[in-house]
Amino acid sequence: MANDESGWVFDSLIGFLQGPVWSAPLLTFIEERSLIFENDTDDSKEYREAYQEYKNLVDLLLGCYMEDMGISPEQFEYACTVNKNTKMPVQFQQCLFEQIWAANEYGIFKRMMIQKNLELQLQALNMIEQKFGLTPASLTCGSDGIPDDEIVMEELIHKHIQEEVEDNVDATVEANLDKEHERLANQYHNERAALEEALRASVESSKSLQSLPEENPEETKDDVEQYLSEEIPKPKMMKRPAPLAPIPQESKESDKKKEIDLENRIDMKKREDYLKARRDKLVALKKEARSQRLQMTKERPSSARNVAEATMNGKQNLENSQVNDSSILQVRKALAARLKAEVVGQ
Template sequence: MAAEDTSWVFDSLVGFLQGPIWNAPVLTFIEQKCAIFDTGDTEHEEEYRKVHDEYKDLVDVMLQSHMEDIGITPEQFEEACGQRNIGKVNFHESLFEQVWAANDYEIFKRMMIQKNLELQLQALEMIQQKYGITPQSYLPDDETKLPAEEAQIMEEVLKKTVEEYKTASAIADEGTRELEQSLISEERQRLEAECRREKSLLQSAILQTAEADAELPEADRAPAAETISNTAVVEPSPQPSAPALDEVDAEEVARRQQYLRAQRDKLLLLKKQEREKKLRAAAAGSAERPRSARAARAALSSGGASAGGASGAPDTDKAGGADSANLQVRRALARRLKSEVVGAP
């Protein structure tokens, strides 16, 4: 493939990564697996690494299936990612995090911890909607708003929550109301503060890994470091005081956490259903991505862990040569997305 003919490859890839064929399996995997990832937890590293291996397999299968659909090799893919397009490609920063997390365990762990906190905040958003409380952003700043498709899915989920509450035959008892109000007023402040902190730590980890991986002279890397540090690596300012968990009755804490987990599980189910609808519509309306659509459906039904074997994509992940090629593809894509995010080569 001639160099001048590969510009369309990256454009096609960006469209793929922003669409439901990628989002449905990848985001569903992240959300369903992130519940075990917690701040300060050092006892479950082996389990975390196992999930990371599953995530790498899923990302590799999805990228392989896309390359097969458009008929290019890993070498051609890398060449296309290295070309400079005119103008800026618009995509959400979380997309870069998803790709880079497959390359780096520490970034993956930080991403999963943050997603766990985000989902708890989204569950609180569901509770607020029931009472007609003006929604706050469940992420602390404008830069971390959801991508367009995910925002649309969340809007549908919240709409269903309100409709379900209005048509429910039984009104929540007073105890449940008090519990929900305490979650909204107290847990939200704690979760938002943790989410800010984890976002800062995640972007710091991305910066460190990206600089090491780029193999660029120090002078070339400085602008990227300045860009990220000025926008993200600032410790959050203290939040308005709320009762610390150790100041609340232990039984009440357990009750809150159990109820929030139940709301979180309900949220995950509703979001998965919405993603499945979008995936079905995308797969039915596109004859251009038969392998990637099949891989997405298989991954969504299996939870991602066995996506490679079930999708029809080549089952070569475990071979040394295939591992090297997969890593080459992921790194080429991550570098290109990094250049689009922070403006560095």
């Protein structure tokens, strides 16, 4: 394929990745499924299932895009490799890089989802504080990040700026949300730094794996035999510990402190529950706005749009991959490599 022929392939790809057919189902999936991801949970079956479904969604959208455009995996890979003059907005590169790399690696996916959960709570908090105002730029991908999603937020603000905050809002809870803002902001920035570090480590790991020397099987065999021939020292007998002293009775001051701590925990739980309820409502509103924009997109790619609409309506089966694994993996790796070159090379 000549450079001029591959140019339209890459240009159409950028248009697809910046449009609602890609962003609406993907961002909605990330937001809805991120609600269960907490930074104090190491791993779970639900996390792994969400990762597999996310990976299937990314592959399905890319596969449908190629089918609609009549592009082969080889043409796609060539277009990503050759077209170096077509530049994407920097923030868009970063957001897209995270989305694609998250489909390649579970650890990145988990970090991305934890960060998104915190980001949504901060967005909901800012809408309360500013009476449905904009989220600070430092907490989003920015105006050049995902243009379609910026439009969604604008529409939400325009729609709800004229609405009053619910009458049944707990005034005490809302008055103390500044504490929640500080806590969430600190967690968000910590998770953001952790995600960026995980991305850097993953990129460096992919480079170093290619340069590792091959292991000599004879040397490995000798090391194992030497290890097995060594005498294992017997463990020393442990002295029986002395009995513990009796626990003194707690003072009245200690009881009072416990009571205050309990009240603080109850207040914090109230703030967290209230804010998460607002977050869930925000996610539903953003999904509704994206669905409306998606319905207005009737041009090609039609197959990808059908998948996007089915995903938004909860009718798309994402538990099992429905594309050719080997070919779509080739496509995803080619796109990830191009984005890595763009982001890391900045």
